[in-house]
Amino acid sequence: MGTMLDATVDVPVAVETSKLQDADESFPGDKKITVVFVLGGPGSGKGTQCANIVQHFGFTHLSAGDLLRAEIKSGSENGTMIQNMIKEGKIVPSEVTIKLLQRAMRESGNDKFLIDGFPRNEENRAAFEEVTKIEPEFVLFFDCPEEEMQRRILGRNQGREDDNIETIRKRFKVFMESSLPVIEYYNSKGKVRKIDAGKPIEEVFEDVKEIFSPYSAQVA
Numbered sequence: 001m002g003t004m005l006d007a008t009v010d011v012p013v014a015v016e017t018s019k020l021q022d023a024d025e026s027f028p029g030d031k032k033i034t035v036v037f038v039l040g041g042p043g044s045g046k047g048t049q050c051a052n053i054v055q056h057f058g059f060t061h062l063s064a065g066d067l068l069r070a071e072i073k074s075g076s077e078n079g080t081m082i083q084n085m086i087k088e089g090k091i092v093p094s095e096v097t098i099k100l101l102q103r104a105m106r107e108s109g110n111d112k113f114l115i116d117g118f119p120r121n122e123e124n125r126a127a128f129e130e131v132t133k134i135e136p137e138f139v140l141f142f143d144c145p146e147e148e149m150q151r152r153i154l155g156r157n158q159g160r161e162d163d164n165i166e167t168i169r170k171r172f173k174v175f176m177e178s179s180l181p182v183i184e185y186y187n188s189k190g191k192v193r194k195i196d197a198g199k200p201i202e203e204v205f206e207d208v209k210e211i212f213s214p215y216s217a218q219v220a
C-alpha cells in the first residue's frame with residue numbers, strides 16, 4: 001500500500017493507569033522478557049508468519065484479536081462491547097486488551113513473546129509502555145498492498161464477523177489513520193524490521209527467518 005515510513009509521529013496520550021494496574025493482572029514483575037510487536041494491515045499475514053516463528057524460534061504467539069474474540073466467547077461482561085467494536089473495525093480500549101495480554105503472558109510461562117496486532121493505535125502503545133514498562137525488542141512490520149490483503153481476507157473462510165467487505169474497508173481506514181503512525185513512531189527509533197509481505201508465504205518466511213536468526217540459538 002506504498003507505506004512510507006518517513007514521518008515522525010509522537011502524539012501525547014492521557015492514560016488512566018489506575019484502571020490498568022490491577023495486582024492480579026500485573027506482568028511482568030521483575031522477570032526479564034523479550035517482546036516483538038508484529039504489525040501490518042488486516043490480512044497481511046501476521047498470524048500465518050507468527051505460527052512459523054513459533055515453530056522455529058520458541059516464541060509464544062499472542063494475537064490481540066484472538067484474545068478479544070476468546071473474551072467474547074467466554075461470556076465476559078465486556079463481550080458485547082468488544083463484539084460491537086470488532087464488527088465496526090474499531091480499536092477496543094487499551095485497558096481491556098492489555099489485561100488480556102498480561103494474563104496470557106503470565107499463564108504461558110514463557111519469556112519470549114510475539115504480540116500480534118498490538119499496539120494498534122497511540123493509546124495502545126502508550127498504555128502498554130506505562131503499565132508493563134516493556135520496550136519491544138523490535139517491530140516486525142508486514143507491508144502488503146491493500147488489494148492483496150483484501151483478496152486474502154475474503155478468501156480466509158474462518159467465519160470472522162469482520163471479514164466482510166464493509167468492515168474490511170473500515171479496518172483498512174483504521175490501519176492507515178491509527179496503526180501506521182505507531183509503526184512510524186517505532187521507525188523513528190530504529191526499531192522497525194519491514195518485510196515485503198506481498199510474496200508467497202514461504203518466501204516471506206525466508207525474510208522473517210533472517211530477522212530472527214539471532215534467536216536461533218534459543219530454539220528448544
Ligand SMILES: Nc1ncnc2c1ncn2[C@@H]1O[C@H](COP(=O)(O)OP(=O)(O)OP(=O)(O)O)[C@@H](O)[C@H]1O
Nearest residue numbers: 041042043044045046047048152156199200201204
Ligand atoms: N504470503 C501469503 N500469500 C498468500 N496468502 C497468504 C499469505 N499469508 C497469509 N495468507 C493467507 O491470507 C489470509 C490472512 O492471513 P492471516 O490470517 O495470517 O493475516 P493477518 O495479518 O493475521 O490478518 P488479520 O489482521 O485480519 O488477523 C489467510 O487465509 C492466510 O492463509
Ligand SMILES: Nc1ccn([C@@H]2O[C@H](COP(=O)(O)O)[C@@H](O)[C@H]2O)c(=O)n1
Nearest residue numbers: 064065085086089090091092117118120
Ligand atoms: N490491539 C487490538 C487488536 C485488535 N482489536 C480488534 O480486533 C479486530 C481484529 O483484530 P485482528 O488483529 O485479529 O485482525 C480489530 O479490527 C479490532 O476491532 C483491537 O481492538 N485492538
Ligand SMILES: [Mg+2]
Nearest residue numbers: 046047063065
Ligand atoms: Mg490475525
